[in-house]
Amino acid sequence: DAGVIQSPRHEVTEMGQEVTLRCKPISGHDYLFWYRQTMMRGLELLIYFNNNVPIDDSGMPEDRFSAKMPNASFSTLKIQPSEPRDSAVYFCASSPDRVSDEQFFGPGTRLTVL
Amino acid sequence: AQSVAQPEDQVNVAEGNPLTVKCTYSVSGNPYLFWYVQYPNRGLQFLLKYITGDNLVKGSYGFEAEFNKSQTSFHLKKPSALVSDSALYFCAVRDKAGRRALTFGSGTRLQVQP
Numbered sequence: 001d002a003g004v005i006q007s008p009r010h011e012v013t014e015m016g017q018e019v020t021l022r023c024k025p026i027s028g029h030d031y032l033f034w035y036r037q038t039m040m041r042g043l044e045l046l047i048y049f050n051n052n053v054p055i056d057d058s059g060m061p062e063d064r065f066s067a068k069m070p071n072a073s074f075s076t077l078k079i080q081p082s083e084p085r086d087s088a089v090y091f092c093a094s095s096p097d098r099v100s101d102e103q104f105f106g107p108g109t110r111l112t113v114l
Numbered sequence: 115a116q117s118v119a120q121p122e123d124q125v126n127v128a129e130g131n132p133l134t135v136k137c138t139y140s141v142s143g144n145p146y147l148f149w150y151v152q153y154p155n156r157g158l159q160f161l162l163k164y165i166t167g168d169n170l171v172k173g174s175y176g177f178e179a180e181f182n183k184s185q186t187s188f189h190l191k192k193p194s195a196l197v198s199d200s201a202l203y204f205c206a207v208r209d210k211a212g213r214r215a216l217t218f219g220s221g222t223r224l225q226v227q228p
Contacts (some may be wrong), residue, residue, distance in 0.1 A: 004157075031214055043204065043218040056213055091157055095214070102148055103216060105157035 004106035006092050012112045018080040021109045024073055025094030033093040033103060034067055034077050043091075049075065061086075082113045116141040118207050120219035127195045128227050135190040135222045137205030147188040148206040148216065149179055158204060164188060175199070195226045 005024040013019055025032045034046040047057040052069045060067070064083070069075040079086055089110050093103040117140045127133045139145055146165055150158040162173025169181045179190045188205060202223050206216040 033215060042220045045215045045217075048213075048215050050214070056215060093158075102160045102163055104160070105150075107157045 004092055004094055004104055006090075006106035006109050008109060009107060010110045010112075012114065013082055014114050015083055016081045017113075018078065019082045019086075019111060019113075021077040021090050021092075021111070023075045023077070023092030023106060025075070025092070026104055027073065028096065029094035029104070030097040031095040031103075032069060032075050033095070034075070035091040035093065037089045037091060037108070038087075046077070046090075079111075082111075084113045087111055087113050116145075116207050116209055116217045118205050118217055118219035120203075120205055120222045122222050123220075124223045124225060126225045126227065129197050130194050133192050133195045133199070133224065133226070135203050135205075135224060137188045137190065137219060138186050139188060139205070139207040140186060141207055141209045143209045146208045147179075147181065148208075149173065149177070149188075149190050150204045150206065150218075152202040152204065152221075154201075161190070161203075195224075197226050197228050200224055200226045 007022045031050055033048040035043050037043050045059045047060055047067045048055055049069045067077045089108045091105050091108045093105045095101050095103045119138045121136055148163045149161040151161050152158050161177050162171050164171045164181045172178045177192050179188055181188050202221050204221050205219040208216050
């Protein structure tokens with residue numbers, strides 16, 4: 001398996017623009033997680049899905065952020081409009097259904113909002 | 115609420131010497147505990163986990179961790195450090211009965227000097 005795939009790897013945009021980050025989880029994994037990593041706040045969970053259904057979105061910063069999982073093999077995280085404080089590395093991770101299993105992380109998308 | 119503390123921002127050790135990276139946790143029930151490593155510009159890679167059973171857990175690349183319930187600790191150890199072990203290490207916890215998302219510590223940068 002290719003592992004968790006994220007695109008793009010790097011994104012530079014201007015304040016006010018819409019940004020869409022994409023994730024393909026490992027085939028057969030039932031859970032998908034979106035995390036954000038910054039120097040100031042470390043690794044934060046934004047949202048996670050189980051069988052394509054959002055379970056906990058309490059970490060989503062505000063209404064500018066939205067996430068979807070239209071099918072088992074694809075998820076998006078959208079920021080509209082983007083702001084400089086959204087600059088961070090965004091990670092997607094997936095996990096099988098067994099409660100003891102670890103999460104497998106993608107390489108991340110480095111977002112810079114100017 | 116669950117939390118993880120990594121009290122050291124950085125640990126410095128000479129190559130060949132043993133290393134310890136500290137982690138303490140807080141959960142309401144029984145914990146699942148994990149260690150991940152992050153190399154520059156990469157996603158997190160799973161090292162090892164404690165689910166149940168033996169308090170000493172062995173993982174990838176010669177790392178091991180000791181679960182201590184009375185001290186609520188899960189320190190990462192390696193008998194002989196390599197320069198290539200230099201990276202950012204994250205401890206994470208999840209309550210067995212709680213939500214599936216992990217709570218991460220702030221990370222500890224390990225620097226192994228030749």
